[in-house]
Structure formats: C-alpha cells, structure tokens
Amino acid sequence: MSNIDRRTLVRGSLAAMMAGAVFSRSALAQSSEPILLGVSGPLTGPNAQYGAQWKQGFDLALDEIHAAGGINGRKLAYQFEDSQSDPRQSVAIAQKFVSDHRIVMELGDFSSPASMAASPIYQRGGLVQFGFTNSHPDFTKGGDFMWSTSVSQADEQPLLASYAVRRLGLKRLAVLHLNTDWGRTSRDYFVKAAKEFGAEIAVTEGYIAEERDFRSTLVRVRDANPDGLILISYYSDGALIARQARQVGLKQVMCAASSVYSPKFIELGGEAVEDVHLGTRYFPQDPRPEVRKFIAGFKAKYNGQEPDAFNAYSYDAMNMAAAVVKIGGTDRRAVRDAFAKVKDVSSVIFGKATFDVESRRVKGAMNAELVVRKGQFALWDGKPT
Template identity: 70%
Template sequence: MPITRRAAVAGLTAALSLASLAAAGLGTAPLARAAEPVLFGVSGPLTGPNAQYGAQWKQGFDLALDEINAAGGIGGRPLAYRFEDSQSDPKQSVAIAQKFVADPTIVAELGDFSSPASMAATPIYQRAGLLQFGFTNSHPDFTKGGDFAWSSSVSQAEEQPLVADFAVRSLGLKKLAVLYLNTDWGRTSKDIFVKAAKDFGADVVVAEGYQPEEKDFRSTLVRVRDAAPDGIVLISYYADGALIARQLGAAGLKQPAVAVSSVYSPKFLELGGDFVNGIYTPARFFPEDPRPHVKKFVETFKARYGKEPDAFNAYAYDALHLVAAAAKVGGPTRTGVRDGLAKIKDVPSVIFEKATFDAATRRIAGAPSVKLVVKDGRFTLWDGAKTN
C-alpha cells in the first residue's frame, strides 16, 4: 500500500507529540523536597479574549508574593505560584485542574476567571481535595461546588444593594435605566439590583443586556432615552463601561450615571476620556484612600508598575494574601490551607478591610464601600452633592 513520505513524517510527528505530552505530564512529579517553595497553582487567561484580566492578576500576585516572601514566606519556606494559561476555556481549565491535583507540590489553586471555566474544574478539585479559590467568581453557585470551593469575590447580594443605595438614597434617583453585561455575573447582578432598587422605592424603567463583545450602544441608548429615566446604572466592566459612558455623552443623555465597582480602573478613565467625568461608583478603595493597608498597596503598586491599581489587581493581590495567610495558620498542606481559611480572622485586605470567611458559605461578608465620583479624570471621594 502506498504511503507517501510526507504522510509518514506527519504521522510520526503526531505520535511524537503524544509521547512528549505524556513525558511532560510525568516529569513534574518527582522533585527534591528540601527548602522547596510552597507552591500555589493559578489557572487563568494569559492568551485569548480575556488575556487582559490574567495580566492584571499577575501584577497583583507578584506584588503580594514579594511582600509575603519578604516577611519570611510560609513557615520559613518561600511562596511561589505556577500560572497555567487556560484562555478561560473550560476544556483547558479541566486539563489544568488534573495537572494541579496530580502534582503533590501544589497545595492550593487560585482561579479560573469566567464561570464556565472555573465551575467545570470544580468537581476535579473537590474530589481531589485541593482548594479552588475563585476570587472573581461571583456566580451564586460557585461555592456550592463543594467544601474545597471558596471565594473572596464580593457577593453580588452584597454589592448590588450598595449600588442601589448610592443611586436611590444618596443621589435621589427614582426612575432608573439599567445596562448590564449579559453574562452570568451581569445577569445575577442586575436581578439583585432591580430588587434592591425597588425596595428602596425606585422604579427600573428599562433594563438592557448587552454581549461582552459589543462596541456600539447607539440604538440601545435610544431605548434608554425613550424610557425617560432620571438616572442610568451601568453593570459593566471597565472597558465596556467606558464605551457606554462615551456614547451616553454623544447621545446627549445627561442623566447622572452610577456604575458598579468593577469599572474601578485607570483604564476606565483612559478609555472614557472626558465622558466619564461625573460618573458615580461605590468602589472598595480609591487612590487617596487613608486606610494604611490600602495606602501601602496603592503606593507600592504605583512604584512598581508606574500606574494606579484597578479592581482586578486588588482582587488578585488580596487573594494571594488570603490563601497565604490560611497556609500559615493551617500549614502548607492541601487540607491545611482549606482548614486555615476557616480559621483566619481579620486578615488585612484592600477589598474587605478585614477579611474573615463565613465557613458555611465559604465567602467573605462585609466589604466596605466608598462613594466615589469621577472628577477631572480622577476617582475622587463624592462630596455629597446630589447632581454634578
């Protein structure tokens, strides 16, 4: 039977790929143990459409890592993390999960970014008894995956009433238009927000969900205008939030706008330009924040990266500190880290001020919130005036 030379080469290449794939997997296990670092695994996007968030995680992690290691690491051993790129794609995050759970040197895992990628991997982490610490996972069912699924993401059940409080009670808005990112996060947030706003006595006159890749909101904003709201609420991340803010300005919608804390990013200011001035947001921290822990975070971050930190930097920074604190308390083993999370109390945190987990929900309650407004291209403390 005729086999061309090319076909034979191609077949051989495929076979070799398989063999070295197996070798790559096998090679990680046997390693020397002495003075070996305590290792965390990170599963997150470094390439693909969400790569920007993975890049921000890295900045937050590296900052926290240096602080932890400068303070003596974990029981004298240095801390290190291994970041595996999942593209926030479930088929890759489950493979990474298998890789991490089979590697005895890894004592905890952080990530993934999106709910489909994170929650697909949860059963693997849960069965293997390796902590899965999701710090951007606000999906209400994330920590229901098992007692090894923990999250430091601010629960939307807590966040959204704060947004509603700002919009309705502080700013006195009564007829709201809501624009929300139509993902599990945005949808959950919107539902909770609408309920909270109604409880405070406001009406939601129109709610529009948009796809993450959308850039043009002109037609959506005509719908918003026709509903005649007296205020606009953005349940957005910083990039899409800035796009909407610009188009609000261009469409001549002058109503006050309140955005959720995820827009807190220097990029929001950069992408939005003059149009984000006057937008309100109940954020977790801000550049001139007087709290010492936040001050230290903002200053060391600026010194290291030459820009101001954003919300995703802070989530990652906090997450590494929290899991490291748990490893110190419970010991650098898989169950030790998990048990440690239940024991740690009042860990200094940028997002929560003092973080303590509720062992039943495996989440943290009590994130403080500061009311900010964008003024002259900066996030500043809101002075209490009702309109801009």
C-alpha cells in the first residue's frame, strides 16, 4: 500500500530532476515539486516492525494534509531511508539528507544509538532532526536542531505510578523493565514517583529485548512478594510476561506502560492480558475529535485495523511536521525557528501540542486509564479487578 507512495515519490522526484535539468532549476520546477521530508528509520533488521508502523501513520496523516489542500498548495512527501536502526547507516543517511537540498527536515531515527550518532551531523549541517520516539533524556541536548515530541518519561511514569499506587491502591510493586535506555530511564522515573506516592518497590528486574522466557524472572518476582507487577515493556514482551506470569501462578494485578497499547498486545497475550491495567495517551472510545478522526481514518485506510501507540506517534509527527513547514517554509533555519512558533497543533498524544522552547520537547501528554476487559481496551471504571 505504502509502496505506491514511494513509487510516486520516486517518479515525482525523477521528473523533478529532469525538469530541473531542462529548466536549469527554474522556479517553475520548484513549485511543482512536493516539499520533501527525510525519514531515517528501520525497514529491515530487528526493529523493522516499527518502521512499518511509522509508514502507516505517516501515510494517513499525508492523506489528510493533502485533502486539506497541502502546504499552501504544495504537496508534502517523505523519503524513507532504511537505517536498520544501525548508527553506521544512520550517519550516512544523515549526510545524505543534509546534502540533499530538497529536504527541509528529518524525522527519526528509532533507537537511541542510531539517532544520537546522527545528531552531530544534523546539528552541524543545520537540518532539523525531529525525533518523535526519542525518549533518551540527552537526545535534545544534542543541539538546537534536535526537537522531539516523544512523551518524556519524566511526564509519563508519574502518571503510571499514580494509576498503580493511588488509584489501584497497590503498595508493594515489582517492576519489570526492558533493559534499554528507554526502559531504564522509565524505571527510574517510575520508582521515584511510586515511592513519593507511598509505595514500596519490592524488586526491579531488567531484561534484554530478545528475551522470551520469563518464568525464572517471575519466580524471583513471586519470592519478593509484591501485590502488583509493573511492566515497562513493549507489546510483544509485555504479552509474553503476562502469559508466563499466569503460568507460574502469579495472580497479582498487572499495570503496564503505554507502549504496550496495541491490538497486538491482546492478540499475543490472549486471556492472560485480561484485567491488565495500562496508562495510555488516548483510548478507542475517546471523545476528543482528533482521536476520533485518527481512529476512523486509520481503520478506513487499513482494512479495519486498530491503530497502536507507534502509529499514533508517527501520525502526530507528520502533522507536526506539516504545521512547522507551514510556518517555516522550506528554509532549514526558518524550519528550526518555526518549531518554537507552532502553537496548539492538534495531536492524538498531547491534545494540543506546543513545544517547550527550553527543552525542545512537548510537555503535558494526555492521560487515560485503561484496562483490558473481554479482550478489548476499555476505560477503567474504577472497579477493582
């Protein structure tokens, strides 16, 4: 589906190049070209699934942007370069984008090593690196060309802690987290907030991304005698942990970070994820108009498929990019300055997104407290499980 866009894009840019040759870069060729964004992300390799999800979100956002007349009459397009989330490739892509003058801004990369290795190149080259999944606390410290709409874990984790401790009344928590920069940072913010709310941390266990067997970890968790399990996981490992927790006989309440929010979590977890609580940024029955539009549009475009968290991030990111380019135009510095100027951009994650110019991040993510009931994500009704 999304390949069509690539093909049209390639054809479009070839045509534009030929036109450029014929008219020797006349203004005519300029205005018929789409405004081009560079995307650096994984399309192959171990993180390929996230790149595929990004595309879905981007394409949906682009459809809506074009239906609304594009950017002052011009189309917006993206050139997706596969980095495999490998820093060696993301730096080469960074040089490619920086020296390609059609590109007005870059989006991505996915993992911290790949993104942050490329940051110095974008910073020196004066091209905005807009990292919308980059929660590493040092990402935007790379320079004033690094901007991020990734939900800061300093924001998200206290919300989750509040849900677990204040609302669900858990007192002794076991925290299982992905042992990556994201999982580690999240865990630290969570533990801090949970302690402030008066809970005790019984045990924390970090696991590597490739891990599939958690039974022994869960015995450790059981022996620490917690009354609740906190999963700082992605949906695939979160589902595995939930299943195996039930298999080793753990019946405690489980509470998960928003990154498990995906129909895949329920598909992979089956009955084991029933009654898992999770804090998310939006929910299926959310009355907010931007969420209704996003979910309806996504289902219509992708055969009834439910969108997940990464779809929402990339959808928001493309809309943010469009809003920025509308103000900043195609000059790279003006684009950077436009990030500080955009106000209240409609966003699934934030409601209305405005950058904090100091940290170059967006604060104040929306919060919804969900629970899995009968194989569906539903707003938590306040009843204990």
